[in-house]
Amino acid sequence: MLLTLFVLFLGFCRVEPADSNNVAVEQTKVNKIKLGIVTVGTLGFGVVTYDYFNKVWWKPTRVKKFVWRDDWNDVLKADKAGHFYFSYVLSDVYKNLFKWVGFSSKTSAFLGAGISTIYEVGVVELTDGFTTKWGFSPSDAISDVFGAFFPVAQEYIPMLRIFSFKWSYTPSGYTWLDYFRFGSLKEALYKKQFHTDYSGMTFWASVDFQNLLPEKFEKFIPDFLNIAVGYSVKEINYAGRGYSEVFVGIDYNFLKVDTGSEFFNKVLRALNYIHFPAPTLRIKPKVKFYYLYF
Structure with missing residues (x-):
């Protein structure tokens, strides 16, 4: 699903100026050819991802009766962060x-929020409701809606534009250095159920804090540096046990980087949804400093 989104985004998105303070002139005329491309791409995205999840997720435990099951604290709310x-x-x-x-x-x-809500709630969550393993979770659906409409809120509340949300993943039981050893990574991904391996995921809220600083301090900090707060869980048993971790670290705002190339600017914009290795301080459960944490 992430790969499909990346290709769609990279191929079709219109690059905004690197300086987010610049106001781009909005287009007012809808291009029917571009709309057709997005429509076809969306249908393809829906079919491919539905087929995948149906095979690995829904089909083995499908039932005819709708099942309600709220899993608010099964994985210490890491899945809520994931849905958002x-x-x-x-x-x-x-x-x-x-x-x-x-x-x-x-x-x-609003159109983006609508598509996200229809897919995440109307397709994924409702289909979950017809399985004995998952069931329909109201808290998952609420998290989906909040995540879908956050970009809408940013249009009306300028202060929210300093926030962006990111994700990093290393198969649990492995370090990010294993990414350089293809055999180790392949084994990890094969053994792990990627979409439910919450112990390997960290969710980040990245803050463009420089907009909050006096101008005399702001000029000494590179524009692309952000501060991010991360949340992860460990030793979970999908029944409410385990412990959570909270991090504060450096993050990179690729939207502030102008490579001089439209293509590479698009690549950076797409990669801005991922948190890359950076100096990080874990503040919970015990304080620990990481020179690089992914």
Whole structure:
């Protein structure tokens, strides 16, 4: 799903100026060819991802009766962060796609939120409801809606624009250095159920804190540096046991980087949904400093 989103985003999004303080002139004329491309890409995305999840997730435990099951604390709320994040990414990607098509920024935000909500709640959550293993979780659906509509809120509340949300993943039981050993990473991904391996995930809220500083201090800090707060869980048993971790670390705002190339600017914009290795301080459960944490 992430790869499909990346390709759609990279191929179709309209690059904004690197300086987020610049106000781009909104397009007002909808391009029907571009709209057709987005429509076809969306249908393809829906079919491919539904087929995948149906095979590995829904089909083995499907039932005819609708099942309600709220899993508010099964994995110490890491899944709620996940639902918020992935709905936010889907919404934000489609917001930029619709701006590329020619819709205004606010209209694009609502269209993106609508597609994200329909997919995450109307397809994924409701289909979960017809399985004995998952069931329909109201707290998951609420997290989906909040994530989907955050880009809309940013259109109306400028202060929220200093926030972005990111994700990092290393298969639990492995370190990020294993990414350089293909055999180790392949084994890890094969053994782990990627979409439920919450012990390997960290969810981040990145803050463009420089907008909050006096100008005399702001000029000494590189524009692309942000501060991020991360949340992860460890030793979970999917029944409320385990412990959570909270991090504070450096983050990179690739939207502030102008490579001089439209193509590479698009690549950086797409990669901005991921938190890359950076100096990080764990503040819970015990204080620990990481020179690089992914």
